[in-house]
Amino acid sequence: MTQRSESPVFSRSMGDCLFCKIIDKKIPAKVVHEDDQVIAFRDINPQAPTHVLVVPKRHVATLNDVTAADHAMVGHMVTTAAAVARSEGHAEAGWRAVWNVNAAAGQTVFHIHLHVLGGRALGWPPG
Numbered sequence: 001m002t003q004r005s006e007s008p009v010f011s012r013s014m015g016d017c018l019f020c021k022i023i024d025k026k027i028p029a030k031v032v033h034e035d036d037q038v039i040a041f042r043d044i045n046p047q048a049p050t051h052v053l054v055v056p057k058r059h060v061a062t063l064n065d066v067t068a069a070d071h072a073m074v075g076h077m078v079t080t081a082a083a084v085a086r087s088e089g090h091a092e093a094g095w096r097a098v099w100n101v102n103a104a105a106g107q108t109v110f111h112i113h114l115h116v117l118g119g120r121a122l123g124w125p126p127g
């Protein structure tokens, strides 16, 4: 195991992390996609008809903690988000990907996740 993967920020799974518990199937979720790198599941408090969270299986706390070593993981999150939006029928009409980072943006779960929102008109600027 490398020093990086032993770091608390980058460890494979954090015992007190809600999304690590969903990844480990200790907490149920409505999963729409899963592979070796990411899981995508429906938000428990949806803000649009489609509200899916795309979550990497490796624990990283915030987008501030992502490095060049994470390019493949982040790229896979983005293509998964687009695939989910397409499968939910929003590719042509439009949809939104949102990444909240820390308190001012309203991040509440400190395991990175990409929100996929679609199925209604989405205002700009966001709140």
Ligand code: 5GP
Pocket (backbone or CB within 6 Å): 018, 027, 029, 030, 041, 042, 043, 044, 045, 046, 053, 099, 100, 106, 107, 108, 109, 110
């Ligand atoms: P954030 O505010 O950190 O960007 O987004 C966290 C999201 O996780 C929120 O939209 C919230 O509704 C969602 N969430 C919180 N707890 C749970 C849960 O137990 N299950 C699911 N599926 N979503 C959750």
Ligand code: ZN
Pocket (backbone or CB within 6 Å): 013, 014, 017, 018, 019, 020, 021, 058, 059, 060, 110, 111
């Ligand atoms: Zn986690």
